[in-house]
Amino acid sequence: MKKYSIIGAGNYLSDIFDIVHANDGKVMEICHNAPDSDSDRSIKTKQRIDLLGYEVRYYRSLDEFVPLEGYEYIMGLARPSKYKLVATIKDRFEINFCQLIHPKAHVGSNVHIGEGVIVAPGVVIAPNAHIGDFSIINRVASIGHESRVGKYSNIGPAATIAGSSNIGNNCIISMGVSILDQINVGKWSVIGAGAVVTKDLPDRVVALGIPAKVTRKNEDSTEHHHT
Numbered sequence: 001m002k003k004y005s006i007i008g009a010g011n012y013l014s015d016i017f018d019i020v021h022a023n024d025g026k027v028m029e030i031c032h033n034a035p036d037s038d039s040d041r042s043i044k045t046k047q048r049i050d051l052l053g054y055e056v057r058y059y060r061s062l063d064e065f066v067p068l069e070g071y072e073y074i075m076g077l078a079r080p081s082k083y084k085l086v087a088t089i090k091d092r093f094e095i096n097f098c099q100l101i102h103p104k105a106h107v108g109s110n111v112h113i114g115e116g117v118i119v120a121p122g123v124v125i126a127p128n129a130h131i132g133d134f135s136i137i138n139r140v141a142s143i144g145h146e147s148r149v150g151k152y153s154n155i156g157p158a159a160t161i162a163g164s165s166n167i168g169n170n171c172i173i174s175m176g177v178s179i180l181d182q183i184n185v186g187k188w189s190v191i192g193a194g195a196v197v198t199k200d201l202p203d204r205v206v207a208l209g210i211p212a213k214v215t216r217k218n219e220d221s222t223e224h225h226h227t
């Protein structure tokens, strides 16, 4: 049985538990190290841990974190701003994060999956695709042949990316988005649920609708302008 340690915790935590269990693993410890989401619709991290139904070591701060022999490490934060926590951890500890792939995902031949990537159930990744470090490919998403997803990006449930497209670093591609083939989406951009992206999109924008149109700047990206 593989032993997992989760660093950072947010709304995606229960989905991560599921993927750990589907791989015959057990969650041994969780380092919270991030405020709970401020959305009043989401349940708190402590409740999510209680729903696990077995004891895990829980601590709030990285100061209490000690890497242990034989553990697999998972980045528990889903938002693109997680790159900061990854950098802090890499600075302080010599650990590498594992890849967490649900057994009911299909990963095609010659696919590159980077460090810390999470692939949820029902996902299909076509041949020769590239998934950058710490990106999450959420439930039933489809990544086309020769497409690239950058680092720290989030591909939402049932999003479809056709062949030979490029998604930049730190993007959010929301649920049900369709991206046509040979499209480039710049870094730190957000595409709204259900949009159909028919043309290239620049860095740091929000785009919505069919066909997707830029509606505003991605304000979340402005505090990260050095990236």
Ligand SMILES: CC(C)(COP(=O)(O)OP(=O)(O)OC[C@H]1O[C@@H](n2cnc3c(N)ncnc32)[C@H](O)[C@@H]1OP(=O)(O)O)[C@@H](O)C(=O)NCCC(=O)NCCS
Pocket: 138, 156, 157, 173, 174, 175, 190, 191, 192, 193, 194, 195, 206, 208, 209, 215
């Ligand atoms: C991108 C997103 C955050 C919207 O951002 P926003 O700019 O804050 O949108 P707002 O809620 O302020 O709405 C602004 C306007 O756009 C419209 N709008 C919002 N999202 C839209 C969408 N996806 N498609 C079309 N129109 C949308 C709203 O109805 C509103 O219209 P109005 O001005 O006529 O009332 C949202 O569309 C989205 O996709 N969220 C992620 C959902 C998701 O995938 N969740 C699962 C994650 S696992």
